[in-house]
Amino acid sequence: MIKTIIRPNTYMDSIFLMRATKEVKSLKGVNQAVVVMGTELNKTVLEDVGRLTKEAQEAGPGDLIISLEVTSEEAAEEVSRAIDEMSSKKGGGAEAVQEVRYTTIPMAVADHEETNLAIISVSGEFAAEEAGKALDCGLNAFIFSDNVELEAEVKLKELAAKKGLFVMGPGCGNSVIGGVSLGLMSVVSKGRIGIVGASGSGIHEIAALITQKDFGISQAIGTGGRDLSKEVGGLTMLQGIDYLDNDPDTDVIVLVSKPPYPDTAAKIYRRVATCKKPVVIDLLGGKAEEVRGAGAYAPESLEQAADMAVALAKGEKPDERPYLRDVKEQLIPLAREERQKLGESQKYVRGLFCGGTHNEETILILKKFVKDLHANVSFGGAVLLDSPHISTGNSLVDMGDEEFTKGKPHPVMDPSILNDRLMKEGRDPETAVILFDMLLGYGAHEDPVGCIEDTIRNIRRQAEEENRYVSMVAAITGTQLDPQKLSSQKQRLEALGVNVMESTAKAAVLAGLIAGEEKESE
Amino acid sequence: MSNHTLFDSKIAAVNVGLPAFGDAVTSQGGQCVSVNWKPPVDKELAPLLENPEINEKIDRANRKAIDIFLTSESHWIGMERAIKVVPGMKPNYILHSGPPITWQDMGSLQRIGTIGGALHEGLAKTKEEAIKKLESGQIEVKSAYDFDCIGAGAGIITASMIVNICEDKKTGRRGYCAPFEGRDGLSLWGLYNEKVEKNLQVIENVFAPAVNKVLKTQGSINVTSIIARALQMNDEIHTRQTAASLILVSELMPKFMASDLDRETMKTCVDMLVATERWFHPLGMASAMSVLKSIQGLEYCTLVTMCCSNGVRNGIKFGDTGDKWFTTEAPRYYGQYFSSEWGDEDASLHMGDSTVCEVVGLGAFAAAAGPAVLRLRDGDYQAAINQTLEMNQISFGTNTNYPIPLLNFQGPPLGIDARKVLTTQITPICHGGIISKNGGQIGAGAGRFPIKPYVDMMREFYRKHGYL
Numbered sequence: 010m011i012k013t014i015i016r017p018n019t020y021m022d023s024i025f026l027m028r029a030t031k032e033v034k035s036l037k038g039v040n041q042a043v044v045v046m047g048t049e050l051n052k053t054v055l056e057d058v059g060r061l062t063k064e065a066q067e068a069g070p071g072d073l074i075i076s077l078e079v080t081s082e083e084a085a086e087e088v089s090r091a092i093d094e095m096s097s098k099k100g101g102g103a104e105a106v107q108e109v110r111y112t113t114i115p116m117a118v119a120d121h122e123e124t125n126l127a128i129i130s131v132s133g134e135f136a137a138e139e140a141g142k143a144l145d146c147g148l149n150a151f152i153f154s155d156n157v158e159l160e161a162e163v164k165l166k167e168l169a170a171k172k173g174l175f176v177m178g179p180g181c182g183n184s185v186i187g188g189v190s191l192g193l194m195s196v197v198s199k200g201r202i203g204i205v206g207a208s209g210s211g212i213h214e215i216a217a218l219i220t221q222k223d224f225g226i227s228q229a230i231g232t233g234g235r236d237l238s239k240e241v242g243g244l245t246m247l248q249g250i251d252y253l254d255n256d257p258d259t260d261v262i263v264l265v266s267k268p269p270y271p272d273t274a275a276k277i278y279r280r281v282a283t284c285k286k287p288v289v290i291d292l293l294g295g296k297a298e299e300v301r302g303a304g305a306y307a308p309e310s311l312e313q314a315a316d317m318a319v320a321l322a323k324g325e326k327p328d329e330r331p332y333l334r335d336v337k338e339q340l341i342p343l344a345r346e347e348r349q350k351l352g353e354s355q356k357y358v359r360g361l362f363c364g365g366t367h368n369e370e371t372i373l374i375l376k377k378f379v380k381d382l383h384a385n386v387s388f389g390g391a392v393l394l395d396s397p398h399i400s401t402g403n404s405l406v407d408m409g410d411e412e413f414t415k416g417k418p419h420p421v422m423d424p425s426i427l428n429d430r431l432m433k434e435g436r437d438p439e440t441a442v443i444l445f446d447m448l449l450g451y452g453a454h455e456d457p458v459g460c461i462e463d464t465i466r467n468i469r470r471q472a473e474e475e476n477r478y479v480s481m482v483a484a485i486t487g488t489q490l491d492p493q494k495l496s497s498q499k500q501r502l503e504a505l506g507v508n509v510m511e512s513t514a515k516a517a518v519l520a521g522l523i524a525g526e527e528k529e530s531e
Numbered sequence: 532m533s534n535h536t537l538f539d540s541k542i543a544a545v546n547v548g549l550p551a552f553g554d555a556v557t558s559q560g561g562q563c564v565s566v567n568w569k570p571p572v573d574k575e576l577a578p579l580l581e582n583p584e585i586n587e588k589i590d591r592a593n594r595k596a597i598d599i600f601l602t603s604e605s606h607w608i609g610m611e612r613a614i615k616v617v618p619g620m621k622p623n624y625i626l627h628s629g630p631p632i633t634w635q636d637m638g639s640l641q642r643i644g645t646i647g648g649a650l651h652e653g654l655a656k657t658k659e660e661a662i663k664k665l666e667s668g669q670i671e672v673k674s675a676y677d678f679d680c681i682g683a684g685a686g687i688i689t690a691s692m693i694v695n696i697c698e699d700k701k702t703g704r705r706g707y708c709a710p711f712e713g714r715d716g717l718s719l720w721g722l723y724n725e726k727v728e729k730n731l732q733v734i735e736n737v738f739a740p741a742v743n744k745v746l747k748t749q750g751s752i753n754v755t756s757i758i759a760r761a762l763q764m765n766d767e768i769h770t771r772q773t774a775a776s777l778i779l780v781s782e783l784m785p786k787f788m789a790s791d792l793d794r795e796t797m798k799t800c801v802d803m804l805v806a807t808e809r810w811f812h813p814l815g816m817a818s819a820m821s822v823l824k825s826i827q828g829l830e831y832c833t834l835v836t837m838c839c840s841n842g843v844r845n846g847i848k849f850g851d852t853g854d855k856w857f858t859t860e861a862p863r864y865y866g867q868y869f870s871s872e873w874g875d876e877d878a879s880l881h882m883g884d885s886t887v888c889e890v891v892g893l894g895a896f897a898a899a900a901g902p903a904v905l906r907l908r909d910g911d912y913q914a915a916i917n918q919t920l921e922m923n924q925i926s927f928g929t930n931t932n933y934p935i936p937l938l939n940f941q942g943p944p945l946g947i948d949a950r951k952v953l954t955t956q957i958t959p960i961c962h963g964g965i966i967s968k969n970g971g972q973i974g975a976g977a978g979r980f981p982i983k984p985y986v987d988m989m990r991e992f993y994r995k996h997g998y999l
Contacts, residue, residue: 024771024906027867027975034871043870050807053714054869057971110567112955114545116924117564123543124564125536128556130548131568138577139547139568148545149537153552175537189542189561192552196559228538252538422551451555492558 012085013064014075020046021073021096033091038084039077044092047072114139118146128191129178130154136179137161144168144176151191152178152233155411159240162233166244176245178233182209182421185216185229192231193421195450196490200225202318203259205249207232207266210364211291211311213448213486214513215263218315220488221495221511224322227259228252234365237269243277250277254284261321262288263314264305267369267388268295278303287321289314293366294373294389309333310514311370333374336518343508344522350478351441351523358524359434360405360444361427363420363457364486364513367446368407371517378521379403385410400434403524405444421448425460435468435479441524442480443468444516447502449487449495456493458501465505480523481507484516569956573986579993580950585831589950592831596850597928597946599825600891604700605818606751610710610739614690617678617707621690623654626675628686628884629839630846630856634665634672638842639968640721640879644685645672647723651731652689674846676837676884677854679824681708681816683885684719684966686841692718692731693739697754697817699825706820708813710734713806714972719883722970738803741796742783749786752779754818755932757811758893762933762943767901768815769885769894769962770975775811780804816884819891828853833992834927835890835947838959838980842882842966847984849949851992857984864965866907866976873973879966881978886961889922892930892945895960895977896922899937904962907976912937918960919943925951925959949992952985 029044045051047068055061060076068074079085111117118124127143129136133156140150157179169176177184183194190196197220206212216226232245253259281288281303288305291314297307308314309332317327362368372389376382381402384391397412408420420426434440447457472479483502487495499509510516542561546553547568556563571577613620625648627641646661654670655661664670675682694707709718717723757778764774787797804810823836832850840861847857861880888894902915916937926944934940947959958980965974993999
């Protein structure tokens with residue numbers, strides 16, 4: 010039925026009425042609706058839809074016309090009520106928050122002049138362009154993105170050095186600036202130890218261990234993995250050393266990197282030799298005598314670097330006893346216990362790593378315990394795996410390698426990428442020890458252990474059915490300040506029978522002792 | 532810009548990429564603004580867009596264009612038959628909105644409107660004859676904008692039809708636009724019947740001569756000034772001109788009273804003016820045209836000088852590339868329909884030149900001035916402010932002549948810069964009416980315009996200037 014309701018002397022603006030038209034149409038029993046003021050113009054609309062009734066015709070421009078095609082009188086009344094309700098509704102306008110969506114760095118900076126840092130994690134082919142814009146805006150840059158051309162990195166860093174700005178990265182995973190952890194970094198305590206590192210998980214572990222020992226970090230400056238190459242020549246690291254050496258809030262400097270290009274290393278050593286402050290340098294298998302030659306301390310592991318830094322921060326002379334020998338002695342009883350549970354065929358360590366440096370440090374340590382060591386990266390004399398997806402003998406795999414992360418998040422951000430491989434190694438009757446690492450922090454997964462818990466249970470269940478025992482060793486890099494909380498992540502892994510170590514080096518030694526030949530010494 | 536040292540102050544970051552990294556900073560008590568980054572739309576253009584050498588030249592030209600806008604003062608000076616005043620107009624031309632299109636390619640509504648125009652003009656006696664003459668080229672269809680005319684809606688203008696004339700007093704340049712005929716018009720909505728013809732006769736024979744005489748004898752009306760006042764009274768000047776039309780009437784009345792028009796003529800004119808809230812619309816558009824003419828062909832200028840559609844193609848013109856059209860498929864408008872009988876399937880793709888309002892920083896760009904218009908898309912006043920701020924990101928300047936209360940008395944953005952459209956990948960939003968495929972307005976809303984013409988234009992721009 011056609012129904013025309015006229016409300017004399019009721020003004021509502023046309024835009025409200027268009028909305029009302031739409032809303033009342035959705036009411037039950039309403040087939041069609043037009044809600045308009047009775048102007049001549051609007052009457053033409055009613056004419057068009059064939060509902061210019063006598064009442065509508067007679068309505069004046071100050072009268073509201075509700076023109077309906079409804080199934081019942083009740084439906085028409087319902088429409089009338091709905092329009093009353095809509096027109097009396099109070100808006101929450103004043104509470105609405107102004108929100109601007111910026112699409113470029115310069116626009117965001119124009120509105121926020123205090124901005125001092127750009128965090129860039131776009132796809133590598135575009136990262137340099139964005140970093141360039143950041144520098145043009147007078148910002149420092151933290152570039153998480155990988156696969157930036159080396160030439161572009163050199164250009165950016167030269168420009169930054171000229172402007173007195175820092176370019177951290179490309180490929181920079183971890184920094185702590187002014188107490189704020191960037192990228193994948195753990196939350197650490199504020200303190201007087203400064204770090205400059207070309208290795209992300211290296212910075213992460215050293216700073217986390219220092220925090221666990223109740224000391225803290227002044228600044229941790231990530232440089233990106235290629236900073237100490239021939240081409241880049243340590244530009245960011247040299248800037249970082251300069252800063253920390255002159256920083257009144259820093260007492261001790263820690264440098265961490267993979268072995269640098271020799272000329273670049275020489276440059277760093279020359280600068281370190283003039284440092285006013287004690288320096289600890291962990292070069293992951295680099296030459297300790299060269300480090301000592303520059304007047305710096307040469308730790309055997311990330312953990313020892315943290316220990317030395319803490320000692321120096323206390324004003325003590327660091328303990329330079331052979332670290333690995335001590336650790337080994339300490340872990341022999343536990344290793345023996347684990348070994349006894351293994352069968353004849355279980356011979357090998359299978360390591361899966363979220364942190365790249367953790368993989369590298371493990372290669373360096375494990376090769377002292379086992380023969381036939383393979384890895385998916387060319388490092389430390391490990392044999393390159395034919396396929397990174399298939400383990401042979403003792404195998405250590407960096408799960409953050411491009412091969413695994415193409416189009417997927419980094420394993421620190423989503424460790425569930427480890428699950429299939431963990432299961433595969435767990436099923437292999439030759440696997441003696443599964444070794445892995447977990448990293449915590451705001452940028453990391455909110456519950457890393459939760460990502461792999463089920464898989465670990467499944468490995469245990471299946472091994473039990475086959476009368477096997479698989480030894481599991483893990484290192485967690487994190488702190489109590491992290492949102493995931495170190496102690497709770499640790500407890501959950503331990504509840505699954507995993508031997509959790511506080512450092513990569515300890516985990517590597519334990520795995521080596523379990524799978525290696527016991528009589529082998531360093 | 533000064534360089535910021537990293538360590539002396541609290542972290543204030545801008546995050547480009549993974550949101551988790553930005554969230555981490557704020558969770559730790561730092562400050563972080565996120566950038567909604569997208570990969571560049573054209574990799575070859577990306578570095579050129581950052582090239583300081585060419586950018587300096589562009590900035591200089593664009594500043595000049597903005598200056599032309601800001602110093603302009605457009606007046607409504609008269610109403611005449613198109614053949615008498617529109618440069619290049621010929622008796623067998625029928626103008627239409629949007630970029631040029633052939634009779635064969637026209638959408639249904641413009642075809643209906645063109646036939647109506649031919650009948651009204653007496654170029655054909657029957658629909659069939661009109662079609663035959665259009666097919667043979669005896670009647671030619673032309674883009675209104677290429678004749679300094681703004682063709683709102685279908686944009687049908689024939690030789691004897693009336694156009695409003697607006698003149699920029701600063702330069703003497705003129706723009707033209709047909710008067711608003713009401714909801715059933717030929718020019719806007721492509722409708723043609725006895726009632727429309729009768730109305731056109733009144734406009735051509737009574738209304739326009741009378742108003743023309745009044746404007747000539749009693750003085751022109753400053754359109755720029757009306758816009759400035761109406762923007763403070765809830766108009767955004769495209770979908771809503773309620774205040775502007777009232778100011779117009781109040782400025783016109785004393786002129787009518789001072790004229791020697793007879794009472795009956797005056798009554799016809801006044802009835803026509805007050806019958807619709809939209810009478811001001813064509814004046815706003817013609818005044819825009821009168822200013823844009825000074826920017827067309829301005830070397831190195833990357834500002835848009837027109838954005839319009841013909842129901843099939845959307846066409847954009849830019850300062851530097853002058854008369855050249857850059858076209859792509861016309862976008863669809865979204866909004867509310869006058870009756871629940873109508874929906875998207877009844878609507879034509881975008882059609883009309885009224886988007887010239889946005890080109891001069893009104894309409895969707897001045898949404899904050901007329902928040903009521905945002906309610907067509909369920910937006911509140913904050914959405915209106917946000918829309919203006921978003922359009923600000925692709926605009927080169929600000930119209931300081933038009934202070935807007937909700938923007939804390941700052942002006943709306945002015946001058947769509949093709950470079951900014953490419954770097955931000957924000958494309959213009961324009962307000963406007965929703966037109967039925969079969970003629971007539973069936974709703975109102977807004978559309979988001981495509982990016983392709985901006986890419987094509989900037990490629991041509993850099994080629995022309997030897998950078999590509």
